[in-house]
Amino acid sequence: MSPARTIVAGGTVVDPVAGRAAPGDVVIEDGRFVGVTRAGEASAAGATVIDARGLLVLPGLVDMHVHLREPGFEYKETIATGTQAAIAGGFTSVACMANTEPPNDSAAVTQYILDRARLAGRARVYPIGALSLGLRGERLAEIGEMHRAGIVAVSDDGRSVMDAALMRRALEYTRMFGIPVIAHEQDEHLAAGGAMHEGVTALRLGLRGIPAAAEEVMVARDVALVRLTGGRLHIAHVSSARTVALLREAKAAGLPVTAEVTPHHLFLTEEAVADYGTHAKMAPPLRTQADVDALRAALADGTLDAIATDHAPHHHDEKEVEFDQAANGVVGLETALPLVLRLASEGVADLPTLVARMTCGPARILGLPVGTLAPGAAADLTLVDPERRWQVEARHFRSKGRNTPFEGWEMAGRVQAVLVDGRILHDERPQAAALRSA
Amino acid sequence: MAFTQRHLLGLEGVPADEITAILDTAASFKEISERDIKKVPTLRGKTVINLFYEASTRTRTSFEIAAKRLSADTINISASTSSTCKGETLADTARNLEAMRPDAIVVRHPSSGACHLLARHLTCPILNAGDGCHEHPTQALLDLLTIREHLGRLSGLTVAIVGDVLHSRVARSNLHALRTLGATVRLVGPPTLLPPDLRALGAELHTRLDDGVREADVIMMLRIQRERQGANFFPTLDEYAQYFCLTEDAVRLAKPQVIILHPGPLNRGLEIASAVADGPYSVIMDQVTNGVAVRMALLYLLVARSKAEDALEPEALVEPSRRRTGGRA
Numbered sequence: 020m021s022p023a024r025t026i027v028a029g030g031t032v033v034d035p036v037a038g039r040a041a042p043g044d045v046v047i048e049d050g051r052f053v054g055v056t057r058a059g060e061a062s063a064a065g066a067t068v069i070d071a072r073g074l075l076v077l078p079g080l081v082d083m084h085v086h087l088r089e090p091g092f093e094y095k096e097t098i099a100t101g102t103q104a105a106i107a108g109g110f111t112s113v114a115c116m117a118n119t120e121p122p123n124d125s126a127a128v129t130q131y132i133l134d135r136a137r138l139a140g141r142a143r144v145y146p147i148g149a150l151s152l153g154l155r156g157e158r159l160a161e162i163g164e165m166h167r168a169g170i171v172a173v174s175d176d177g178r179s180v181m182d183a184a185l186m187r188r189a190l191e192y193t194r195m196f197g198i199p200v201i202a203h204e205q206d207e208h209l210a211a212g213g214a215m216h217e218g219v220t221a222l223r224l225g226l227r228g229i230p231a232a233a234e235e236v237m238v239a240r241d242v243a244l245v246r247l248t249g250g251r252l253h254i255a256h257v258s259s260a261r262t263v264a265l266l267r268e269a270k271a272a273g274l275p276v277t278a279e280v281t282p283h284h285l286f287l288t289e290e291a292v293a294d295y296g297t298h299a300k301m302a303p304p305l306r307t308q309a310d311v312d313a314l315r316a317a318l319a320d321g322t323l324d325a326i327a328t329d330h331a332p333h334h335h336d337e338k339e340v341e342f343d344q345a346a347n348g349v350v351g352l353e354t355a356l357p358l359v360l361r362l363a364s365e366g367v368a369d370l371p372t373l374v375a376r377m378t379c380g381p382a383r384i385l386g387l388p389v390g391t392l393a394p395g396a397a398a399d400l401t402l403v404d405p406e407r408r409w410q411v412e413a414r415h416f417r418s419k420g421r422n423t424p425f426e427g428w429e430m431a432g433r434v435q436a437v438l439v440d441g442r443i444l445h446d447e448r449p450q451a452a453a454l455r456s457a
Numbered sequence: 458m459a460f461t462q463r464h465l466l467g468l469e470g471v472p473a474d475e476i477t478a479i480l481d482t483a484a485s486f487k488e489i490s491e492r493d494i495k496k497v498p499t500l501r502g503k504t505v506i507n508l509f510y511e512a513s514t515r516t517r518t519s520f521e522i523a524a525k526r527l528s529a530d531t532i533n534i535s536a537s538t539s540s541t542c543k544g545e546t547l548a549d550t551a552r553n554l555e556a557m558r559p560d561a562i563v564v565r566h567p568s569s570g571a572c573h574l575l576a577r578h579l580t581c582p583i584l585n586a587g588d589g590c591h592e593h594p595t596q597a598l599l600d601l602l603t604i605r606e607h608l609g610r611l612s613g614l615t616v617a618i619v620g621d622v623l624h625s626r627v628a629r630s631n632l633h634a635l636r637t638l639g640a641t642v643r644l645v646g647p648p649t650l651l652p653p654d655l656r657a658l659g660a661e662l663h664t665r666l667d668d669g670v671r672e673a674d675v676i677m678m679l680r681i682q683r684e685r686q687g688a689n690f691f692p693t694l695d696e697y698a699q700y701f702c703l704t705e706d707a708v709r710l711a712k713p714q715v716i717i718l719h720p721g722p723l724n725r726g727l728e729i730a731s732a733v734a735d736g737p738y739s740v741i742m743d744q745v746t747n748g749v750a751v752r753m754a755l756l757y758l759l760v761a762r763s764k765a766e767d768a769l770e771p772e773a774l775v776e777p778s779r780r781r782t783g784g785r786a
Binding site: 218219226294341343344 | 469546547548566568569570571573574588589590591592626629652654655657658
């Protein structure tokens with residue numbers, strides 16, 4: 020019996036590994052990539068053909084930083100709804116943070132997350148284990164057992180590891196497994212009680228600020244610990260221009276340090292909070308235009324390796340309160356891709372570079388076999404119509420979280436179809452709608 | 458009348474003619490409080506809720522007296538008796554209150570922006586009686602009225618505001634309104650309580666009291682919160698007083714006709730020497746008197762006038778100017 024063959028034909032294929040975007044056909048057999056041919060050269064005999072004319076064909080996107088909230092906070096999001104949101108936004112792989120209830124600080128919870136993800140059958144889910152037991156920042160969690168169960172990194176994300184000695188041991192110990200430590204960098208003493216960036220807007224609004232230095236002192240400390248230990252450090256959601264400078268220095272010194280940035284930190288400043296809008300409240304906070312400019316430059320030159328959404332769904336009731344009482348975080352899975360396309364059209368970087376930050380960049384950091392079109396790799400693809408315009412309306416999100424700071428934004432670029440293992444999991448193509456209604 | 462606001466959430470961005478309209482209205486209302494029978498029917502049949510999530514004697518009493526002198530019914534709700542201890546959210550509390558059809562809600566709350574949250578949920582006018590470290594607009598308006606009465610103008614004056622500027626909603630409201638009306642504002646305090654970004658809001662910054670008050674027309678002292686001592690903004694209250702307590706020596710550096718303001722309650726010997734608080738240049742009691750007039754003016758402008766414009770109950774509107782000439786009510 021001949022293998023099931025699919026051809027994604029006529030699109031512009033973006034190969035982030037090669038740094039190329041060119042017309043071509045993607046050939047898939049039995050759920051794996053066979054290769055990319057020149058447009059029209061793949062033999063369509065006996066194959067299912069997916070018409071990708073006018074579309075960008077990207078490796079399935081990878082989001083290395085999401086909060087799926089399950090177990091424990093299913094009222095905010097579940098693994099099923101979160102991975103559905105991921106697919107709708109073009110992400111075929113997500114890595115989920117450990118701050119659930121109970122936290123993912125044991126192999127049993129890791130296994131539970133993987134089971135729930137398999138049951139949901141949407142995006143691939145790669146759990147991130149807690150660095151410390153109970154995320155308490157005191158003792159190492161059983162990282163080895165969790166690694167056996169399938170974690171791809173450790174992190175106490177949501178909290179900073181304030182104990183430098185614990186961070187040192189984590190960086191040393193994880194070397195045994197070759198996985199990175201993902202650090203949420205915010206000095207808790209400097210940030211105490213803070214609700215937004217410390218600057219003119221916070222002063223005007225009478226809100227306690229979180230200075231950029233709260234991030235920078237921790238990054239400087241942890242870079243020093245990497246130099247000491249040789250462990251792999253990944254900095255989550257970089258927000259400040261000085262952090263970028265510290266990263267540049269660390270990378271120039273050849274240290275194994277990587278970093279990510281969120282779409283909201285690439286587009287918004289502290290002024291998004293100006294009317295006490297809690298949908299612009301997150302940690303780290305939105306900072307200044309100078310920070311946005313520095314982050315964009317760092318994204319282009321590779322100082323920032325990945326774009327990650329820090330998708331953080333919350334219930335409406337947790338945001339519809341006094342600003343200082345409101346939960347931190349915004350959802351991001353369903354708005355990230357058009358925002359990144361906007362970066363391309365604004366000339367921040369070329370499309371293959373930006374796609375790399377959402378595919379092979381994060382995949383390399385976490386050692387995932389995805390985010391590539393390489394022959395033999397699982398056939399995960401995201402097909403996007405870069406011209407299609409739409410307006411963000413949170414009530415249409417697949418995510419349970421409606422807490423987006425981009426409500427009402429006009430976006431260009433909409434996911435048309437998503438394939439995982441060569442199977443179509445999401446289809447918004449006009450002809451698909453026509454078929455359904457027929 | 459140039460006043461167009463639907464709520465009074467703060468003074469930032471309120472144009473000069475609107476602030477002047479409030480002050481003029483307040484000035485015309487002052488006479489009511491001097492009468493034998495201190496009541497006019499302007500807000501008869503209206504309900505004003507004082508929703509206080511923070512302890513307050515002066516401000517709440519002032520609002521209550523203001524409403525009563527306008528014949529409004531007032532209800533006081535304080536955090537200790539409200540349902541917040543049962544876990545109700547601010548938005549839910551507000552929605553419940555609105556369902557009882559009040560005509561205005563006066564709100565004091567420890568969170569900055571709490572009044573903005575309420576204004577998003579409610580249609581009735583919200584008067585900010587102090588929200589966190591954000592604004593305390595009625596305090597600033599009564600300060601402005603007091604300064605204008607004593608010095609005849611606001612434009613061109615130099616006003617020194619001394620103390621815990623970082624956490625002060627009084628300082629913020631005064632800074633915005635004074636700048637809008639053309640005064641020079643100096644903010645004075647230790648660097649820990651005086652972030653440099655305040656310059657972007659149009660203030661001059663001074664970390665030495667003498668420099669801050671030199672040749673000033675007005676000195677406004679801020680109350681220092683005792684709990685700041687534990688948070689390392691300064692080592693001890695005693696040391697704070699050594700550097701920032703307003704003494705007669707410091708007052709002598711200011712203009713001869715200087716006036717001294719303080720929003721109260723006073724920490725005598727801490728931020729202000731008794732000799733200064735009780736001295737001839739102190740206008741602290743005038744501030745308290747003007748507080749009632751300013752709050753009457755705002756209730757009138759936000760409640761009576763807006764309803765009158767809707768032509769619902771034109772008889773409820775009694776022009777203060779007509780009252781004045783019309784003899785005792």
